Amino acid sequence: MLSLRQMEALVWIAQLGTFERAASRLGTSQSAISKRINELEHTIGFPLFERSQRGSKLTPRGEEVLEVARKMLLLQDDIATIKAGRATTMAKRIRIGITELTAMTWLPRLTAAVRDNHPGVVLEPEVASGRTLYESLQSGLLDIIVCPEFIRDTNVTILHLSDVDFAWMEQPGLTGLDEVVPLQELVSYPLLLQGGRSGAGSHLSKWLLSERLVFERVRVTDSLMATVGMTVAGLGISHLPRRPFRHLLESNKLRIIETKPLLPDIPYVAILRQDHPSSFVLTLATMMQELCDFSEMI
CATH class of the missing domain: 3.40.190.10 (Periplasmic binding protein-like II)
Known part of the structure; x- marks a missing residue:
């Protein structure tokens, strides 16, 4: 089973160059560090290092695992920050679905407003037809969509944005x-x-x-x-x-x-699932109501 202690050992070996230095940095023995790496290699099924007397060099696949290890340790830091009641730098990713008309008109205004007012939020847009977007919303692949109003379901919240002539x-x-x-x-x-x-x-x-x-x-x-x-x-x-x-x-x-x-006229709306766990999605829908303008091409 993967553990953060294994990931920590991997990161410090890569940074300091040897098992011995990593052990010293982590306040443990070289044999303990070797055990963590051996257990990690056994779990993933391939070697992480090309071992030699001059030090330990990561294999190509080991370098890929190293990037994942660094991300895991950063996430651990974010959890510790949240536990301490401090603000975290971890980005909140919101997956939005839009049709071509929104992408060609007011999407830049929306992304700029989110960037300025909510720097911890990253929008990940997907452009597709209305029905394709709605199916992705229902399956959980998108958090909120903007499209012509063409359907009404009891498990979604629909906010009117604008009527397009x-x-x-x-x-x-x-x-x-x-x-x-x-x-x-x-x-x-x-x-x-x-x-x-x-x-x-x-x-x-x-x-x-x-x-x-x-x-x-x-x-x-x-x-x-x-x-x-x-x-x-x-x-x-x-x-x-x-x-x-x-x-x-x-x-x-x-x-x-x-x-x-x-x-x-065709009404355009923002649609989000009522069971979505993030309160920011509703905040984003309100921003959409304020910023939507289908009259100007970019």
């Missing part, structure tokens, strides 16, 4: 529709749709079903930016958030198709 967009001149048009006039054009695992794509699909609209051709992608690129290329029409892509509208690379009825 979406519009139909095209390459200028693709449809030739210059005035406000009934939705039915769009169904003959290819629809560029984010896939079923996308929260925004799921919202649109449900809304089209409620309006009894069926597009003749649908091209599916899981990427928001791929949808934008395909729209700019004139491969079809798409529903995109207005404000983040206004630079493409102003440069005449995209054009809004005005329709009746208008596309509904």
Whole structure:
């Protein structure tokens, strides 16, 4: 069985160069140090040192174990610090899941605010579709996610962040529709749709079903930016958030198709599990409510 005493012996042998010096530093005998290392090598199944009369040199795999040993001793120090009631330098890692739109707009503001106000917290972001993020949250792989609101479960807490204004967009001149048009006039054009695992794509699909609209051709992608690129290329029409892509509208690379009825706004939310053990996750969700801004691309 691995022990901290074995790890301590390994670290000091590596630092001082010999078993004898490590024994002196730890106030024990050389035979006791040798016993700890022998027990550790027996447990892991391979030698840690290339022993010689000139000293003890770590094997390549021994160097890997040394890094783990150092981390274990640091964790021991952190536990001792917590026990003494003092502040620990140990980083709190929060795994957040976000969709592309958040990554391209206000994620830098969030990470900067966490860094400035909570220096002991490290955010570990994952970018994926809404449904993929939700599955990772439920399985415990993520601590909190930001995505379009598309599901309600009793075991999660959902905090509203913002309603995002979406519009139909095209390459200028693709449809030739210059005035406000009934939705039915769009169904003959290819629809560029984010896939079923996308929260925004799921919202649109449900809304089209409620309006009894069926597009003749649908091209599916899981990427928001791929949808934008395909729209700019004139491969079809798409529903995109207005404000983040206004630079493409102003440069005449995209054009809004005005329709009746208008596309509904899509609510974006923060979702966390109610049984999450860290109180900071709820603090982070509150920060998200204050900082979220989907209007500006980075």
